[in-house]
Amino acid sequence: MSNASLSKNLASLKKLDPALYARIAPLNGSKKYEVTQSKSGPPSLTHTDSRGIKKRIHSNYDPVGEASRYLETSNICESINFIVLGLGLGYQVMEIIRQTSNRAKIYIFEKDPELFALAMREVDFSLIFEHPGVKLFVDANPLGLGTLLEPEQINFTLNKYCLVRQRPLVDGNWEYYGVLLGEIENYFKESQINFKTQSIHSKLYYKNIFSNFSSLLESSGITSFKDCLPDIPAIICSAGPSLDKNIQLLKSARERFFLIAVATALKPLLHNGIQPDVVISIDPDELTINSFDFLTDTSDFLLVYNQAVPNAIPKAFPNNRIAFDSEVYLAKWFKKQTEEKGNLGKISSVAHAALKFSQFLACSPIILVGQDLSFFQQRMHCLHSFYHEERMDKVARLNPRSYWERMKYLNFGPNLTHGMDLFGKRVASTLAMESYNYIFSKNFEGSQNIINSTEGGVPIEGAINISLRESLHVYCRKLVKDKQNLLSAPHLSERNSLKSLQDSVSRQIQLLKDISGKLNALELNYLNSRSPGPEGKQSFINEMEILYEDILENKETAFLLQGYDFAGFSDWYRSNCQILRKKELSEDCSLLDEEFERDLKFFDVLVGSVDYLMVNFEKALSQ
Numbered sequence: 001m002s003n004a005s006l007s008k009n010l011a012s013l014k015k016l017d018p019a020l021y022a023r024i025a026p027l028n029g030s031k032k033y034e035v036t037q038s039k040s041g042p043p044s045l046t047h048t049d050s051r052g053i054k055k056r057i058h059s060n061y062d063p064v065g066e067a068s069r070y071l072e073t074s075n076i077c078e079s080i081n082f083i084v085l086g087l088g089l090g091y092q093v094m095e096i097i098r099q100t101s102n103r104a105k106i107y108i109f110e111k112d113p114e115l116f117a118l119a120m121r122e123v124d125f126s127l128i129f130e131h132p133g134v135k136l137f138v139d140a141n142p143l144g145l146g147t148l149l150e151p152e153q154i155n156f157t158l159n160k161y162c163l164v165r166q167r168p169l170v171d172g173n174w175e176y177y178g179v180l181l182g183e184i185e186n187y188f189k190e191s192q193i194n195f196k197t198q199s200i201h202s203k204l205y206y207k208n209i210f211s212n213f214s215s216l217l218e219s220s221g222i223t224s225f226k227d228c229l230p231d232i233p234a235i236i237c238s239a240g241p242s243l244d245k246n247i248q249l250l251k252s253a254r255e256r257f258f259l260i261a262v263a264t265a266l267k268p269l270l271h272n273g274i275q276p277d278v279v280i281s282i283d284p285d286e287l288t289i290n291s292f293d294f295l296t297d298t299s300d301f302l303l304v305y306n307q308a309v310p311n312a313i314p315k316a317f318p319n320n321r322i323a324f325d326s327e328v329y330l331a332k333w334f335k336k337q338t339e340e341k342g343n344l345g346k347i348s349s350v351a352h353a354a355l356k357f358s359q360f361l362a363c364s365p366i367i368l369v370g371q372d373l374s375f376f377q378q379r380m381h382c383l384h385s386f387y388h389e390e391r392m393d394k395v396a397r398l399n400p401r402s403y404w405e406r407m408k409y410l411n412f413g414p415n416l417t418h419g420m421d422l423f424g425k426r427v428a429s430t431l432a433m434e435s436y437n438y439i440f441s442k443n444f445e446g447s448q449n450i451i452n453s454t455e456g457g458v459p460i461e462g463a464i465n466i467s468l469r470e471s472l473h474v475y476c477r478k479l480v481k482d483k484q485n486l487l488s489a490p491h492l493s494e495r496n497s498l499k500s501l502q503d504s505v506s507r508q509i510q511l512l513k514d515i516s517g518k519l520n521a522l523e524l525n526y527l528n529s530r531s532p533g534p535e536g537k538q539s540f541i542n543e544m545e546i547l548y549e550d551i552l553e554n555k556e557t558a559f560l561l562q563g564y565d566f567a568g569f570s571d572w573y574r575s576n577c578q579i580l581r582k583k584e585l586s587e588d589c590s591l592l593d594e595e596f597e598r599d600l601k602f603f604d605v606l607v608g609s610v611d612y613l614m615v616n617f618e619k620a621l622s623q
Helices: 003-016 018-024 063-072 091-099 113-122 142-159 167-172 174-211 213-217 243-252 263-271 286-291 329-337 350-360 386-394 401-410 431-444 468-475 481-487 499-527 534-552 555-564 566-585 592-622
Strands: 033-037 043-048 054-056 081-085 105-110 134-138 162-165 234-237 258-262 278-281 302-305 321-323 366-369 416-420 426-430 450-452
Touching: 003 018, 003 113, 018 113, 018 134, 033 113, 043 063, 043 167, 054 167, 063 091, 081 091, 081 142, 081 174, 091 105, 105 113, 105 142, 142 174, 142 566, 162 174, 167 174, 174 213, 174 329, 174 431, 174 555, 174 566, 174 592, 234 243, 234 350, 243 263, 243 366, 243 468, 258 263, 258 350, 263 278, 263 286, 263 386, 278 350, 286 386, 329 499, 329 555, 350 366, 350 431, 366 468, 416 431, 426 431, 499 534, 499 555, 499 592, 534 555, 534 592, 555 566, 555 592, 566 592
Parallel strands: 081 105, 081 162, 105 134, 234 258, 234 366, 258 278, 278 302, 302 321, 366 450
Antiparallel strands: 033 043, 043 054, 416 426
C-alpha cells in the first residue's frame, strides 16, 4: 500500500477518533504478524507465536470471499447492529458495510494496537472510517464496557445485535476476548432485564410515585446518614430458602450487628422474634404489601424506600422512614423541583439496594444471609415469607405444598438455568437471578469486607464464603446497639417553598394540553372514518412525524411521556427502525400500510400517556 493511502487512513482516523489516532500514529506495525499477497490479490495475514508456529488469520487464496461466506452463516441481512471481535485486515467489517443498511451500528473491538497500525499500512479503510455507524475500540478495558456501549444501549437491547468474530484472532487472544465477550453478554442480559422490568412496571411506577408525593416530601433522605455507621458489622437478610437453616443464630447474636432486612425477609424475622434495624422496600408491585405485617408495631425499626413502592408501605411508617431517590424519570423530575434524598445508584433488586445502603453507611464487614439466588427443592423462599404463606393458603389434600412449588418452578420455563451450588451440587436458577449474581459481584470488586454466609445457593464471585456461625464469632463480637441509635431517630424534612415545583408542574400541564389538542385534531381529521384511503394515511403519517418532532423540542416532556408507557414507546422505536431499514434496502417498496399501523398504535400510546400525566399533575398541584 502506498504512503499516500496510509496518510489517508491516518487522516480519516484523526477525524473519527483523535485520541485513538494519537496512540496509533507513532506505531510502525507488529513483528508478530506478516502480510502477504493472497492468490486472489488482496493482502492476507499470518500470525507467528512465541514458539515460531504460524497461523493463518485470513485465507491465503481469497480473504474477501472467506469473509463473505462466513457472514452468510450469520444472517447479517436480518441485523441492523453488529459487534465485531477482532478487526484483522477489516474484510468482515467491509462486507458488513457492503451488505447492510447505512443506518447499521458497527462496534469493532481490536485487542492489538500494533496489529491495527499494521493493517492501516496495508488496507484502505475508507469504507470503514466513512461509515456513520462505526465505532472502533482498540485495546479497550473490558471492565469499562458499560461506558462504551451506553450510547446505543436502547438500540442494541431492543433491536438485538449480531456478534461477528475474527475467529483466529479471538481464539489466539482468548484471555482478552473471552473476558470481553462475557462482559458484553452480561451487560445486555442486565439491560434486557431492566427494559423488561420497565415495560411491565412503568405505569405502576408512575402511579406509586404520584401517590407517594406527600410522603416523600415529609421523609428524611439517606443523605443525612452518609458514613454514619463506620466499621459496624451489618447483616443483610434476604428470604432465600437457606435462611431456614440458621435464622436462630441471628437471634442469639442480635445485639452484635446492624440488621438490614429485605422486605420479603421481614415476616420470617418477626415470626422468629427477631426485629431488624431497617427494612428495605423498592418493588412497585402491590404484592410487596403482603411482605409487611401492618398489625405489628413498626416504631422500633426504620423503613428505607424509594417512591416507586405502593403508598401503603411508607404510610405505615409515618415517623420512621428514610427515602432514597429512584431512577425512574418521573422521580428524577420531581427531585429536580424539590430536593435530593440521596442516591444509591442503579439498583437491580431489593437485596442489591440493601447492599448499596450498607456501603453508603460505611458498615464493615457486610454479611449476606439468605441470598441463595437459586432454588432449593423447587423452592425460592424461606418459611413464613409471604410467598410461603401464599403456597400454604392453596394447600389441599389433593394439592400439597410441593405441588404448588413445582407449578411455580415450571412457570419459569425457558428462563430456568442450572449451575453448581456452594457445596458442588447441581442447582436450578433463573436468568434474572444469574444477572443479579453478576451485578452483586460487580459491587464486590476491590472489596475485602463482603462475607457470604448464605450457606446455600450459588456462590457470588468476589465474596468470602464462610458459615454464619463463623462470621458471628469472628466479626460480631462486640455489642453495637448504642451505635445503632445514630440511625434510629431521623428528622422529618420540612416542606420548603414549593413555588418552583408548582411553576414547573403548571408548565408541564400546559405543554401536555397543547399536545392533547394536536392529538384531538389528528383524530378529528383522519381517524373518524373507519378506514382512511392512501392519501389520508399519508397525511396522518406526515402529521404524526411533525407532532413527534414538536414533542422532542421539550425533552423533559418527551421523557415523562416515554417513562409512563415504556412498552408502547419501545414498540414504536423497534417498528420505526425496521421500517427505515426496509426503505434503505429497497427504495421501490411501498410501506404505507406499515407506517400507518405504526403511527396508529403510537397515537393511542400518546393519548394514554398525555391524559394520565395531565390528570395526575393537576392532582399534584392541588396537594
